[in-house]
Every structure is written in structure tokens, then in C-alpha cells.
Amino acid sequence: MTTALTTSADAPGADAHGGAPAVRISHVHKSFGRPGAQTHVLDDITLDVAPGEFVTLLGASGCGKSTLLNLVAGLDKPSAGAIEVTGGRPALMFQEHALFPWLTAGKNIELALKLAGLPRPERRPEAERLLELVRLQGAYGKRVHELSGGMRQRVAMARALAQGSKVLLMDEPFAALDAITRDVLHDEITRIWAERQLSVLFVTHNVREAVRLAQRVVLLSSRPGRVAREWRIDLPQPRRIESSGVADLSIEITEELRGEIRRHGQH
Amino acid sequence: MASTDTTPVLEKTDRAGKAPSDTADVGAGLDALDAVTAHRGSIGQALRTKALPPLIGVLVVLALWQGAYSLHVTSSYKLPSPADVWRSAQDLWYQGTLFSIIWTSVWRGLSGFLLAVVIGTPIGLVVARIRPVRTAIGPVLQGLQSLPSVAWVPAAVIWLGINDQMMYAVILLGAVPSIANGLVAGIDQVPPLFLRAGRTIGATGLTGARHVLIPAALPGYLAGLKQGWAFSWRSLMAAELVASSPDLGRGLGRFLEDQREFSDMSGVLLGIILILFVGIAIELLVFTPVERRVLRNRGLLATGK
């Protein structure tokens, strides 16, 4: 129950849970561009997410967080190293809701269910159940443009869950929302994570958000992206983003993050 | 540095912070405040704003025409009055040939257009998605769009003779490039985010084309179809004007040419008006409703207008 901290960059994160990790990223490198004129974006990233663990990946803009998440999602291939995800293709949520505007909220979810192989008669009830889970019962027939930003992101969450994967990757999913809506969605994702026993890898550049949500915060350095440091966070859930426990740890992590960024200004 | 010592205090605030139902209530309140409600105007209002302006436009044109006729701007055999043209229409009606003339052309135009859709769509898909194919025939396809399809008529007559096949060939040569190019443009405009989102939920390959790529490209595709219809119709009229044979059904283009041969100017004007009328009617009855529906469903149509 105490706010523990530390562990160095190479400490195994997931020992407490035992068993195979939900996500295993080992010695992953990623470069872009032609040979000769390459930018090395990710450098030797090693990181596990234990089953049922909530990990936030924190780093400055452009440090390679999205790149790493795309690799885990299988949308791109690492230049070196290996990534294993148990239970098949992980679900991925973006900063933009990425819902299909030609389908209703319900049909967006049903498409994911269909592609996951659910037989037709079970799709609608399951879609309704998922909408209920994100507290949007009644939004089944709504068009995407009829929903508010927060509602869209919740439908996107329901669609991600419809894939049936226990591993959920989230790329700054709440960054475009106002503070109050974001606050509500923090509560919702925490609740759903616990209810569904998901393993979550959540990317953000917002330190407080990282501390509010995670059991473990992983700080990435920039250019090239490396795991700089990790913090284990034992504050009880649900936390409040404005509570002093979150604030204190945020100050410490921000200091570290600023240090990382400062290094780049010096040369 | 560590916040260990403050933990007990924290825990209290955290626990007392909020009950789950509070979150639900705040969430529901936000949804209610934020949700967009779409309004649709009444039918009377729609008639006033949509039907009235074009009606006035037509009346103004008729008035100018009648004015020019009454002032004897030119001899009346060159410029008959609106009433003369109306009488020609009545004659055609009493002869019982008005509808068969229109139908012959509309049937050719629409069936040729549908054939063009069946051929142009796969061409568009392949050009848009397969790089070497695009480099090879993409520019040609775009160039073809600016070639007036009348230019194909002489070639088509020599290849196929004066018959229905030749008409369809000219329609296809006019419409297929428009339809294919429309689809290519539609696909190019699909936001990459949709494709990535599709891939993460497992929509790849043909499944991806069916569930993500084609629906996402639909607005551009529809624009191409609309243009394809316009090209089909124009090409057909050109072919009908040029090709004369007793074996061929008599369509609007042929009617127009016959009237010219009789030097019947009110018949010629009637022919032009009918061709224009059919083109506009198909667009209003077929394409506009489909397009509006697609755009409205996606929230791309300005509401309240």
C-alpha cells in the first residue's frame, strides 16, 4: 500500500505475477529510412507486461512511444529483437477514435466481433453488452458524428474489447479530451481493466495520467528511445488525479523526464 | 524524494474521493451536454429553399426566350416560340412515340453505364492498390478522361459497324475512365488511420477491401459514378447522332438528327430539351439521393440547410 519507487531500467517488471508475460518485448530496435541515412528511433527496448498488469509508457513527444506500440500491435516489424504477445493479435486504441463513420456505433463493434469470428446471431447481444460495459447503453444506433468526443472514445474502447484479446494497447487515447471527460474515462478504464483482467500497455506524455492509471510507469528517453527508468506504483485504485499521492510521485517523475529532455538541449 | 511518508493521508483522500456511481453520473451528464442533436427541416421549408429557386430560373429563361421571339430577334424558323416547341412535344405524344424515343436512349444509357461500373470498378481498385499497374496505366486512364468520347465514334463504327455494340463501346470508352479514376481518387483520400484501425481488428486483404477500403472510398467513388453517368449520356448522344441505321432503335440523338434533316427547329429544340431533361432527371432521381444519404450518414452534410 505504500508508494514504492525505483528499480533500475533492466529490472524484471513482472515477477510478482508469475507465469508467462502477456507482452514480452526483448531487445527491440527500430530504425527508419534507407540504409546509410537511418534514424535510430528505438534502442534495445526490453519490457514485459505481466498478465493483468497496467503499465504506462511515458516519454517526451517523438521519443518513439507510438512506434513501439505499433510494433507490439504487429502493424510494423522491428529492425531487430523480438516481440511476443500471448493470446494473438492485441487490441489497439488510438488518440483519434478511428471509428468507421459509415457504420453506427453498434455496427462498428459488430464488425470487430465478426472479424473475431463470432457467429452472427451472437453479435448484436454481445455488442449491446460491450456498450453497456462502457456505459453507453442506448448508443447502438447512433452515428459516429452524433457522439461526443468522450462517447466516441468509449465506443472505440468497446470495439477494441470486441476483439476478445486480453491485451489492450492504448496510444494516448484521452489526449484530445477535456480534463473532466478524461477524468471520467480514467475511472472507466480502471474499472474495466479490473473487471476484465486486462493487460494494458498505455502510452502517454502526461505524467499525472501515467501515475493516475498505472501499476508501473516506464519512462522512455528520447533519441534514441531507451527505457530510462521504472516506478512501481502501489497507491490503491481508484485514485484521483488531483490527490497528493499522485501529485507527489508526478513531481518526482516529471523531474526525471525534464532531466531526460534537458540532456538534448546540451548538444 | 520518495513519497512514502505521505501515503496514509493519501489513502484517505483516495478512498473518500468518489463512489463508482459518481463517475457514472458525471459521465452521463457529460454525454447529455455534449451529444450532437441533428435537426431536419420540414417539407414545406425544403420545398421553399430547394424547389423554388430552380423553378424561378426556368421561368426567367422561358420569359427571355419568349421576349426574343416576340421582338423578332431572328426569323421565326430559326427561333420558334416556347409554344411551338410545346406543340412539337404534343405531336410526339399523340403519335405515341415520345416515350419509346426517350426509353430507347435511357435504356441504352443506363445499361451501358452499369456495364461501365462493372468494368471500371475492378480497374480502379487494381490501379489504386497495385503500384506498378498505377505507374503503367494511371496516367493513360487520366488522359482518357479528357478525350471527348465522340472521337471514338468513327473508330467504333469501323470496328463494330453501325449497331448497338458500337453504341455500347462508345459509352464504355467514355464512362469507364471516369469511374475508375473516381475510385482511385476516393481510395487515395481514405485516411490511413482507418486502414490501420481496420488492420488491428483483423480486416486485411479482401476482407479489408470489403469492410474498410471500399466503404471509406465511397464518397469519391460516387463522385466518379456521377461523372461516369454524365459521360455515358454524352457519349451515347454523340453515337446516336452519327449512327443512322433502320435496324437501330430510334433514340433521342437520332430524333434530334432527324429533326435537323427536316429543318424543323422546334423539333430540334425539343430534342435538346429532352436530352437535357433526361440527364438532369437521372442525376436528381438516382445520384443525388444516394450521395446525400451517404454524406448524411457520415455527418458530412451541413445540417439545417
Ligand SMILES: Nc1ncnc2c1ncn2[C@@H]1O[C@H](COP(=O)(O)OP(=O)(O)O)[C@@H](O)[C@H]1O
Ligand atoms: N514511418 C516513419 N518513417 C520515418 N520516421 C518515423 C516514422 N514513424 C515515426 N518516425 C520517427 O520516429 C520518431 C518517434 O515517433 P513516434 O513513435 O510517433 O513518437 P511518439 O509517439 O513518442 O510521439 C519521430 O522522430 C518520428 O519522426
Ligand SMILES: [Mg+2]
Ligand atoms: Mg505518438
